[in-house]
Amino acid sequence: MRSRSVRLAIPLAPAALLALGILLLAGLELRQTYGEAARRGEEDARNLAHVLAEQTDRTFQAVDFTLLGIRDALKAAPGMTDNDVHFQNSLRERLAALPYVRALYVIGPDGFITHDTDYPSTPRVSLADRPYFKAHQEDPGLGLHVEQPLRSRSVGVWFVGLSRRINRPDGSFGGIVVAAVEPRYFEQFYRGLSVGEGGFIALLLRNGTLLARSPAAEEAIGKSFAAVEPLNTSLTRSPQGVFWGTSPIDGWTRVIGYRALETVPAVVNVGLAQRTVFRPWREHAIVVSISAVVLLGLIGALMVLIQKSLRREQAEQLRFSRAQRLEGLGRIAGGIAHDLGNTIRIMQSTFRLLRPSLADRPDALSLIVDADQALTGARSMIDRLLAFARRQELRPQITVLDERIEGFAPILRQATGPRIALDLRLSANGRAVLLDPVQLEATLLNLVLNARDAMPDGGTIIVETNDVGQSSSPSGNFDSSAVERWVQVTVTDTGIGMAPAVLERAFDPFFTTKGQGNGLGLSQVLGFVQQSSGDVELNSQEGRGTTVRLLFPVVSLEEQLDGDAVAEAAGSGEVRPRPEASLREIPSHPSVPDRIGARRQRR
Incomplete structure (x- = not known):
């Protein structure tokens, strides 16, 4: 009973392996697609950061171009009085072309505003303490300067000051020209771009100071995030790239693409929420x-x-x-x-x-x-x-060769042992034959074991099937032209091969060269194949291995459709002991009664 239970459990192993294979494939598929989703998210963040950086660069370039124009206009009109009407109108015209700038103004060397687009509401307040004023005052070679966000003393809103130094004809400090850029402009512009739920776009100075962000986070404007990792490390390593991180503002985990601007020391960050990236x-x-x-x-x-x-x-x-x-x-x-x-x-x-x-x-x-x-x-x-x-x-069945051999392959591999490779090349194209599948398996096992014994140092056994169509009888024992199609099974080894004398007697009963066994292996193969209306061909050379070729007639479609009748007809011949067959032959001799009768006659 236990052996029967074991045999019933054997098919569970392939099923378990198949189930494990499905789980493994599913896991590999999910792992691969997870990596692809992450790479797509990184690529999207990187590309969007690149596009926004170019757009923001153009914005700051336009502001800088305006500042340079104002400075040149001041140089062209030395001695201009404060709040000159014509110059004020010129400033307002320039401001109208810059929707992202709240105000344009000029600060004299004493720190007081001399020209302003907000005039006449400009307060009489000294701006000499502003960092951007001091920066130009102390550094004659400083170019375009971007100040961290400040609150306007006149209107109380956040602005980012972009400024240029004005030099007198003798090169001394003559004040600065300033453009007050509104962070709200960038917030509104970024808000029009879709970065999905939990996504954000931010503009920061290279020192980590936040200039603008969408969604808006006014409480974070002007704060420094220079110590936030891996942003700081990434900026130090490369002016553009992508990384994964958790925002200190809202706690979301995102993939963040960044790109530094060329015009000003600022960087654009684009964050795509992890949950959005991996939703598909x-x-x-x-x-x-x-x-x-x-x-x-x-x-x-x-x-x-x-x-x-x-x-x-x-x-x-x-x-x-x-x-x-x-x-x-x-x-x-x-x-x-x-x-x-x-x-x-x-x-x-x-x-x-x-x-x-x-x-x-x-x-x-x-x-x-x-x-x-x-x-x-x-x-x-x-x-x-x-x-x-x-x-x-007899139990002949319509058998699909490839399927039967493939199903029997694990036993063949077990029989060959670890030192011998079994190579299955099944290409009979689903052809079916009429034979006893159990005897077919026994025949294959017999041939594989013979091949294994011929390779004491290991090697390869090839079991191959082919649809050969018409074929002649290797033995010439029957007219093979009467069969429309044939399939062949060949078993080839890379063993020691056979000498011609051995090859000639290979199918003889009780002939063996191995010193063990009964010598009936190949003769049994021959008997089985011929009983199945097939034929056998044996080719071998010393040192070059052996090939056994089995030919079987293909069962026609009509026979397959009526397989039971065919099998019944083929199996109608019954195997029984022949009366003349015995375990030993009794020599022919006169019977005892005959001898007694002969003696009586002699008497």
């Missing part, structure tokens, strides 16, 4: 997971059906095994019964001829009678033995 992947993961579950369910259902089928098959195999065992016993019993029956008949005939001559010798006659009765009992036992030796039907 999660949807794909759900589909893959459901598919895997469905496949596993189908495998489970299939295994239940296979287990039921295996139980039925094992019951059939058990009956088949019993039939085979009975067939073998029948052959033995038939041979023994034939031999012993002849002997007993001779002995009984002899005893019965001796009875009249022993009528005056009661003791001897009694012995003869007892012996005759014992032989009669032996005859009864032989009759029961012959009754036990019943017929055994």
Whole structure:
């Protein structure tokens, strides 16, 4: 019972491997697509940062161009009075072309505004303490300067000051020209771009000071994030790139693409939320997971059906095994019964001829009678033995060669051992043949074991199938042209091969060169193939291996459609012990009664 349970459990191993393979493939698929989703998110963030950096660069370039124009206009009109009407109008015209600038103004060397687009509401307040004023005052070579966000003293809103130094004709400090850029402009511009739920776009100075952000975060404007990692490290390493990080503002994990501007020391950051980046992947993961579950369910259902089928098959195999065992016993019993029956008949005939001559010798006659009765009992036992030796039907089936061989491959691989590689090349194109599949497997196992024994140092065994169409009979024992199509099974090894003398006798019964075994392997192969209406071809050379070619006729479509009738017709011939077959041949000799009769005549 335990062995039967083990056999029933064996198919569970491939099913478990298949299920494991499905899970592994699903895992690999999800891992690969996860990586692809991450790479797509990084690429999107990087590309959007690049585009916005170019756009922001152009914005600051336009502001700088305006500042340079104002400075040149001041140089062209030395001695201009404060708040000159014509110059004020010129400033307002320039401001109208810059929607992202709140105000344009000029600060004199004393720190007071001399020209302003807000005039006449300009407060009389000294700006000499402003960092951007001091920067130009202290550094004559300073170019375009971008100040960190400040609150306007006149209107109380945030602005980013872009400024240029004004030099007197003698090169001394003559004040600065300033453009007050509104962070709200960038916030509104960035808000029009779709970065998904949880995404953001930010403009920062290279020192980490936040200039603008969308979604708006006014409380963070002007704060420094220079210490935030990995932003600081990334900026130090490269002016553009991408990294994953968690925002200190809202706590979201994002992929962040960044790119430094060329005009000013600032950088554009584009953050895409992790949940947004991986939303398509999660949807794909759900589909893959459901598919895997469905496949596993189908495998489970299939295994239940296979287990039921295996139980039925094992019951059939058990009956088949019993039939085979009975067939073998029948052959033995038939041979023994034939031999012993002849002997007993001779002995009984002899005893019965001796009875009249022993009528005056009661003791001897009694012995003869007892012996005759014992032989009669032996005859009864032989009759029961012959009754036990019943017929055994052949079991040919329409068999798809490739499928059968592929299913038997694990046993073949186990038989070859670890030092020998088994290479299956199945290309019979689904052709079916009519034969006993169990005997086919036994034949293949026989050939593979022979090939293994021919390769003591290891090697390769190739089991190959082909649809060969018309083919001639290798042995010439039958007219192969009567068969429309043939398939062949070849077993090739890289072993020691056979000498011509050995090759000539390879199919002889009881011929062996291995020093062990009964020498019936290839003869059994030949018998099976020829009983299946096929033929065998053997090719071998010393040192170059051996190839055994088996030819089987292909079953036609009509025969496949009526497979039961074909199998019944093919199996109608019953295998039974031949009366003349015996385990030993009894030499021909005159019977005892004949010899006694001859003696009487001589007397």
